[in-house]
Amino acid sequence: MSDNSDVEVEDEEEYKYGLQDDSEPQDTRPTVVLMGQKRSGKTSIRKVVFQKMSPNETMFVESTARITKDTVCSSFINFETIEFPGQMCPFDHTLDPVNTFKKCGALLFIIDAQDDYTDAIRKMADYFAKAYRINSKIKFEVFVHKADGLTEENRVETKFEVYHAVKEELKELGIKDLQVTYHLTSIYDHSIFEAFSKVVQNLVRQLPTLERLLDIFNQGSNVTKSFLFDISSKIYVATDSLPVEMSIYELCCDMIDVTLDISSIYGSGEYGIPFDEHSAAVIKLKKTESWSFYSAKSIDSWHSSRLCAVRTSKSRDISNTTSPVSRRASKKYST
Numbered sequence: 001m002s003d004n005s006d007v008e009v010e011d012e013e014e015y016k017y018g019l020q021d022d023s024e025p026q027d028t029r030p031t032v033v034l035m036g037q038k039r040s041g042k043t044s045i046r047k048v049v050f051q052k053m054s055p056n057e058t059m060f061v062e063s064t065a066r067i068t069k070d071t072v073c074s075s076f077i078n079f080e081t082i083e084f085p086g087q088m089c090p091f092d093h094t095l096d097p098v099n100t101f102k103k104c105g106a107l108l109f110i111i112d113a114q115d116d117y118t119d120a121i122r123k124m125a126d127y128f129a130k131a132y133r134i135n136s137k138i139k140f141e142v143f144v145h146k147a148d149g150l151t152e153e154n155r156v157e158t159k160f161e162v163y164h165a166v167k168e169e170l171k172e173l174g175i176k177d178l179q180v181t182y183h184l185t186s187i188y189d190h191s192i193f194e195a196f197s198k199v200v201q202n203l204v205r206q207l208p209t210l211e212r213l214l215d216i217f218n219q220g221s222n223v224t225k226s227f228l229f230d231i232s233s234k235i236y237v238a239t240d241s242l243p244v245e246m247s248i249y250e251l252c253c254d255m256i257d258v259t260l261d262i263s264s265i266y267g268s269g270e271y272g273i274p275f276d277e278h279s280a281a282v283i284k285l286k287k288t289e290s291w292s293f294y295s296a297k298s299i300d301s302w303h304s305s306r307l308c309a310v311r312t313s314k315s316r317d318i319s320n321t322t323s324p325v326s327r328r329a330s331k332k333y334s335t
């Protein structure tokens with residue numbers, strides 16, 4: 001009897017999502033640490049993804065002078081971001097690096113792809129090696145950032161160059177098993193949300209279960225692709241097992257924007273968020289009748305994760321499908 005109850009408690013812990021209460025101790029949250037050279041774009045990324053700042057406004061963001069901590073908390077997402085200013089060494093013993101990196105879930109290093117990144121890579125390899133020695137479970141991620149300023153050809157080349165340079169540096173430091181993931185990002189398109197989604201997914205313990213549930217949902221509902229979104233940040237916490245097409249992800253992001261814009265006018269905003277547990281949205285695109293977007297009712301009533309599904313009656317390629325909103329967005333994002 002006691003054995004069974006132990007198993008139940010363990011199961012509950014495993015499938016409990018997020019922390020329901022802001023008063024929970026901060027220490028239980030994993031952290032996402034952001035590092036990079038000065039002006040590489042760390043603050044801009046945080047502000048655009050989590051505080052809804054428009055990309056153009058980031059030009060007026062002041063240089064960060066102190067370590068900045070923020071809590072990001074909704075149904076499946078629950079972590080703290082820590083940004084270290086470019087001029088500060090996170091491994092200075094006065095900053096208690098052991099404590100910081102023991103609870104670090106993901107370490108993001110932002111590289112300005114429009115600048116000379118030789119020094120940045122050297123510094124990054126050194127920081128990665130030090131963090132790895134403290135906690136080998138950290139997920140190491142590199143954002144090859146400001147990719148909007150590069151041609152399509154240059155983007156691939158730059159990513160490749162960074163990949164090789166990091167590998168060489170780590171080899172010299174005697175680190176062999178460290179896995180690094182690379183993302184090409186820009187705040188002027190959806191790539192930053194996509195990349196952050198991948199980072200966050202690595203921190204979601206229930207990911208395989210969520211993927212399986214979304215597969216079952218697709219089969220039972222004639223849905224082609226479904227995402228579980230945190231609507232406030234447009235991060236997708238999970239998706240089904242089919243590969244993600246950027247165009248579908250962008251379409252969903254646009255639909256979330258429309259839904260939130262309309263909700264902010266007509267929603268009741270009872271809990272301080274316009275899109276609450278009484279809200280739902282179905283959007284049908286005019287020229288592509290077979291595509292629908294569904295934002296299902298909230299999965300938990302207090303937080304903001306929503307299931308978004310794209311449905312089609314027949315299989316087709318939507319890579320050239322742009323909704324009026326997509327066109328508006330690409331205009332908005334053009335630099």
Ligand SMILES: Nc1nc2c(ncn2[C@@H]2O[C@H](COP(=O)(O)OP(=O)(O)OP(=O)(O)O)[C@@H](O)[C@H]2O)c(=O)[nH]1
Nearest residue numbers: 039040041042043044058059063064086146186187
């Ligand atoms: N073109 C382009 N510019 C960007 C992008 N992201 C950030 N920037 C610009 O880069 C500049 C520096 O951005 P910040 O966010 O202040 O950089 P930071 O890394 O926080 O800098 P410190 O606080 O000094 O460490 C700003 O003018 C941003 O507008 C991007 O994706 N593309």
